[in-house]
Amino acid sequence: MFEALSYDFIQNALIAGILVSMASGIIGSLIVVNRMVFLAGGIAHTAYGGIGVAVFLGLPIFLGASIFAVLAALIIATITLKHRERMDTFIGLMWAVGMAVGVVLIDLTPGYQADFMSYLFGSILAVSQSDIWFMSGLLAVIGFIMTFWYRDILAVSYDSEYANLRGINVRFFYTLILVLSALTVVVAIKVVGLILVIALLTIPVYIAEKLSNTLYSMMILSGIFSSIFTLIGLWFSYEYDIASGASIILVSAVTLFLFLGVNALRGKA
């Protein structure tokens, strides 16, 4: 185990795991309290279209995926603010079309088939130095926004009608939350893949919510839980040679069931 830590790719994986965990803890908390889980799922799958475009045109994957995901977030924000009642239809549509575009473009790219699975299920052991810069940058932006606009974001999340009444630009902050979610989803795809990203954004957050009195502590706690699950998951992945993304999610899920079990027993006692 310890000799593994001397490999660059393992070090990168650990750093990336913690960076992405902190980002997904903060943003996952916002997604859960704002009931946006399905929206985040839609964004994650639409982002696959961006991966396809990037592969086809030979652009950096993160760039293509980010542009697609942010566009998806903006479209979803517009739809939910204007036609709330048809929201699920539109998100379902984008979800499928994004995937289809990605699959077709990757098929059309000559000689490039190998990494199809890695975007679906993650490839944390293939994290590069530039990926880590991207993740650090995103976490810094999220931290900055949360520091200076925490009370607005809290008000919009808890009671958007009242926030609007007090002169907060609810549309702006709602869109901002979705755009940050899109970017977080993109970096989380690297760690657990787009199919499993929803689990990373919800399981640690759900446990943290039960243990928190404030949104702030929920965010921090989610980030810590997520980091722990990721590190344990990576260890299992290394030791037993299994897929890292799935291993991280299973560690999270088992912990969640234990947590719920203990809670249920306590409730009875």
Add this chain to the structure above:
Amino acid sequence: MPVIEIKNLSFSYEKQTILEDINLTVEEKDFLAIIGPNGGGKSTLLKLILGINPVKKGSIKTFGEKPKKNLSKIGYVPQNTNVNTDFPIKVIEVVLMGHIGTKRPLFGYAQEEKMCALGALAQVGMEKFAEQKIGSLSGGQRQRVMIARALCAHPQILILDEPTASIDIEGQKQIYKLLEDLNQHITIIVVSHDISVIMKYANKIAHINKHLTHHHASKETGLQHECDHYCEVEMFNQFKEVK
């Protein structure tokens, strides 16, 4: 000068007329109760007064100006306070939301904002619960916290939408007692179905069902209404006579 003056106000969603030719004047320290059937336009009228819905026909003036200009002078307590009870937020943070939109520090909350929020909580008798999670309170306690949030901005008018809808009888009494105390200093507007309680505290009653009918209520004379429009108030009077 009346604190709210509504003249010839009409409002419609697409083709459906919700409110027609409403005239209403609210004076300082009035306790106005707005009653009427569901879908009769009560909430729409509140949204117009609060500047959430735009006025298209007729006029609304709060403190002699357009509603948007004086939002900070109006405190609002929304209808359903039982939503989002899982939300990880402390009572004091909910109250502090009342400050948003006014002068504020670069991040976090200023000391005087916290003091003010604690003061508002004390006013509604909830200061002991400041550090508790909002979801751990009862419906009535949560309603009082929402009133504290509205008081946090030092409003001159307090508007409450169905403040006792989901609260037990004891909690309802406490809320109305609190409103009566607050009415010593500020104007109160309450939307409610609960006529028996409203009768005890309101000095003006407006019945809204697309049109508005005025009623004057006083503890001495009981209810008097100005036209032959049939509504819950008459029903209530008949009910009283039968008893």
